[in-house]
Amino acid sequence: MRRLLALLLLVGGPLLLLFRRRDGHRERVSLYYDDGSMVTLERGAPGSERLLELARSAL
Amino acid sequence: MSSRAEAVRLADVEPAAALADLTEISSQIETAAVFHSDGSTLASTFADDTLAARLVGSARELLEAAAAGPGGEGRTLTQLEVALPEGSVFVVRDGELAVAATTAASPTAGLVLYDLRTCLRSLAPSEQSAAPRRRRAKKTTADA
Numbered sequence: 001m002r003r004l005l006a007l008l009l010l011v012g013g014p015l016l017l018l019f020r021r022r023d024g025h026r027e028r029v030s031l032y033y034d035d036g037s038m039v040t041l042e043r044g045a046p047g048s049e050r051l052l053e054l055a056r057s058a059l
Numbered sequence: 060m061s062s063r064a065e066a067v068r069l070a071d072v073e074p075a076a077a078l079a080d081l082t083e084i085s086s087q088i089e090t091a092a093v094f095h096s097d098g099s100t101l102a103s104t105f106a107d108d109t110l111a112a113r114l115v116g117s118a119r120e121l122l123e124a125a126a127a128g129p130g131g132e133g134r135t136l137t138q139l140e141v142a143l144p145e146g147s148v149f150v151v152r153d154g155e156l157a158v159a160a161t162t163a164a165s166p167t168a169g170l171v172l173y174d175l176r177t178c179l180r181s182l183a184p185s186e187q188s189a190a191p192r193r194r195r196a197k198k199t200t201a202d203a
Contacts, residue, residue, distance in 0.1 A: 027143055028142050029125070029139065029140070029141050029142075030141075030142070031139050032138040033134040033136055033137060034135040034137050035134055039129075041129075046128070046129055047129055050128075051125060051128070051139075051141055052141060054117050054121050054141075055148040056143060058114050058117035058121075058148045059143065059145055059161055
């Protein structure tokens with residue numbers, strides 16, 4: 001059981017870090033509305049390029 | 060009105076003071092500006108007014124473009140985040156006032172948005188924030 005847990009930590013830990021780092025560098029737009037809903041536009045989605053460009057100019 | 064409701068009400072503060080509080084609370088925020096819906100900048104963290112105007116201009120265009128984009132039918136956009144590898148841009152609006160902010164890459168979006176909303180609420184406390192909280196009904200235990 002201990003070996004299995006150690007194996008899970010050894011394999012799962014780096015994978016989790018890798019996925020989180022990749023998500024952190026992904027370009028995306030999150031829109032929040034008054035009804036509590038949220039829409040996420042990934043790069044390439046309709047309308048996202050204009051928003052990404054505007055944000056780039058703000059930075 | 061109960062004294063409890065008064066205790067949760069946020070005091071009106073000046074935009075510059077609200078921004079100072081914001082940058083003190085949120086270490087993730089690098090630059091920020093409070094602006095009116097007509098485009099006038101009320102306060103900013105920039106020493107240079109042209110930089111503040113650029114951030115406000117971009118924020119207004121972001122709000123307009125996002126509201127006109129997909130997903131906004133019948134709903135009002137209240138806040139947005141654009142995440143880029145070099146950093147993120149946040150815009151939150153409440154009525155006629157809005158605040159825009161930039162952060163480094165991979166910020167904790169929920170915290171930043173919460174801090175920006177708090178900043179806006181301190182400028183224009185709504186009736187909702189002053190409304191008394193509904194008390195939970197006491198549980199009654201049946202005697203055995």
